[in-house]
Amino acid sequence: MSDLETRPREQVCRSKAGHGEQLLITARRVPLGKTTELARALPDRQIRMIGAWCFLDHYGPEELGTSPGMQVWAHPHTGLQTVSWLLEGEVEHRDSLGSQAMVRPDELNIMTAGHGIVHSEISQPDRPPRLHGVQLWVALPDGVRDVEPRFESYAELPDLALGTNGTAGIRGKLLLGELAGQRSPAITHSPLCGADLTLEPGSTGTVEVDPAYEYGTFVVAGSARVEDTDVAVDQLVYLGTGRSEIRLRSDQGGRMILLGGEPFGEDIVMWWNFIGRSHDEIVGYRTAWEHRDVRFSPVVSRDEKVMEAPPMPTVALKPRPPRRVGG
Ligand code: MN
Numbered sequence: 001m002s003d004l005e006t007r008p009r010e011q012v013c014r015s016k017a018g019h020g021e022q023l024l025i026t027a028r029r030v031p032l033g034k035t036t037e038l039a040r041a042l043p044d045r046q047i048r049m050i051g052a053w054c055f056l057d058h059y060g061p062e063e064l065g066t067s068p069g070m071q072v073w074a075h076p077h078t079g080l081q082t083v084s085w086l087l088e089g090e091v092e093h094r095d096s097l098g099s100q101a102m103v104r105p106d107e108l109n110i111m112t113a114g115h116g117i118v119h120s121e122i123s124q125p126d127r128p129p130r131l132h133g134v135q136l137w138v139a140l141p142d143g144v145r146d147v148e149p150r151f152e153s154y155a156e157l158p159d160l161a162l163g164t165n166g167t168a169g170i171r172g173k174l175l176l177g178e179l180a181g182q183r184s185p186a187i188t189h190s191p192l193c194g195a196d197l198t199l200e201p202g203s204t205g206t207v208e209v210d211p212a213y214e215y216g217t218f219v220v221a222g223s224a225r226v227e228d229t230d231v232a233v234d235q236l237v238y239l240g241t242g243r244s245e246i247r248l249r250s251d252q253g254g255r256m257i258l259l260g261g262e263p264f265g266e267d268i269v270m271w272w273n274f275i276g277r278s279h280d281e282i283v284g285y286r287t288a289w290e291h292r293d294v295r296f297s298p299v300v301s302r303d304e305k306v307m308e309a310p311p312m313p314t315v316a317l318k319p320r321p322p323r324r325v326g327g
Contacts, residue, residue, distance in 0.1 A: 002075045002273055002307055021240035022229045023047065027058065027218075033071055036062070039234040041218050043270065047238045049322035050216040051192040051261010054080070054270060055137030058220055058234060061088060062131050069123025069131050075307040076289045076296045077113035079145040079268075079275035081138040081189075084109040084121075085175060085196065087220060087255070089131035095119035096297035099151040103133075108154040108175050110186055114140065114147035116288070116295035120304075134220065134257055136194065139268055139275055144189045158182035160195060162205040162248070170205040170248060172197035177260070180207060192261030199224055199250035207246045213260040215239040215246060222254030231256070267319035272309055279317040286312060 025047060027039035042056040043049065059070070070091050084093065084103050091103045095111060096118040103109050103121075111119060123131065140147070160180055163169035176186045177193030184193075191213070199205075199222070209215060217226045218236040226237045227247055231254075239246060241263065248256075269276045274285040286309045288295045298304055 002072050020227075020243060021238070022227055023238040023240075024229055024231070025236045025238060027056075027234040027236065032059065035067060036070070041234070041236040044236075046324050047216070048320060048324070049139065049264050050214055050238065050259045052138045052141070052190040052264050053136060053192065053194070053216075053259045053261060054139045054264075054268070054275070055135070056218060056236070056257075056259070057135045058218070059134075060130065060132035061221075064089075064123065064127065064129055064131055069127055070121055071123065072121040073305040073307050074118050074120045074299045075273055076116060076118050076285070077111070077273045078116050078285050079140055080113050081140065082111045082113070082119075083136040083138060083175070083194065084111075084133070085136070085257075086133035088128070089133065090124070090127045091131070091133070092122050092124050093119060093151075094122075094299050095149075095151055096299050097149060097151055101151070101153055106155070106157070106173065108157060108186060110152050110154070112140070112147065112150045112152075114145065114149045116285070117149035118296050118299050120299050132220075134218075136257075136259070137275075138189075138192065139264060139270075141190050141264075142266055142277070145275070152187070154184070154186050157184060160197065162197070162207055163200075163203055170197055170199050170203050179209070179258075179260075190261065190264070193259070195258045196255070197248070197258055198255045199248060199253060201253040202251060203253075204247075204249040207248065207258070209243055209246055209260060211242050211244050212262055214241045214263055215243065215258065215260040217246070217248075218257045218259070220255050220257060222250060222252055224248060224250040224254040224256055226256075264322045267321050269317050269319050271317055277319060282317055283312060
């Protein structure tokens with residue numbers, strides 16, 4: 001995935017009920033290429049990050065028909081991990097390490113950009129008719145943000161079962177970290193977790209969570225009630241820290257991505273597809289991409305179709321804290 005957004009807009013409303021902080025955020029619509037749109041919940045103006053999670057895009061469900069589907073040509077990343085999770089369909093991932101993988105439902109694909117990587121995400125001509133998925137980015141802490149790039153796929157992920165006795169179920173997959181007594185095999189670089197939960201109609205349940213983590217739940221299908229907040233598709237409830245459990249229910253059924261993590265202790269600069277710590281560092285990444293510096297090897301060849309970086313803004317980029325002060 002690649003950030004094509006130039007003029008972010010957002011809708012935020014605040015809700016405080018009896019069980020701690022609950023901030024409802026509606027994802028904004030942003031273009032993906034010339035024909036497709038997606039919903040972006042993170043970064044939000046107020047909540048830029050949940051733990052090290054710094055980017056949340058939701059695309060589809062879309063009937064591809066004659067549409068080419070996802071056509072994200074070669075583009076670079078630094079200082080982050082991309083976490084690709086498909087709910088339906090198939091996308092081909094290729095990168096400058098020589099990785100070639102079909103991203104499919106129930107398989108977690110994590111690309112650690114670190115020092116620098118280039119990748120493409122393309123729907124193939126023989127792809128399934130529907131496309132639905134999320135892409136998340138995880139900011140790498142300072143000590144590891146310059147590591148060698150790598151790409152990993154995990155097909156075997158822990159199953160979660162969270163429904164309360166006597167009610168319809170809440171089931172899911174643990175993508176990263178630890179939750180409900182399970183532990184994901186995926187390698188992480190900061191304390192965080194991520195899960196995909198499906199709530200049957202009429203289900204209620206409680207997830208035990210770590211009070212040191214902040215959490216958010218983003219609905220990708222149906223609807224749900226998270227603590228005291230009703231959440232629809234493309235809405236995120238930010239839950240803050242200090243909880244030992246999160247209460248979930250769904251009358252009609254729903255599916256959500258749950259994200260958590262220790263609040264990220266560093267201010268970052270996130271611009272286009274790069275994460276750094278200063279304006280000058282971002283300029284350096286952009287110039288390196290423009291000049292096809294050795295930092296960014298081609299996926300296939302120097303003749304491949306690529307995405308060029310937008311011009312730098314006329315004002316200096318400033319490092320930003322994970323959460324807006326006073327926001
Ligand atoms: Mn990307």
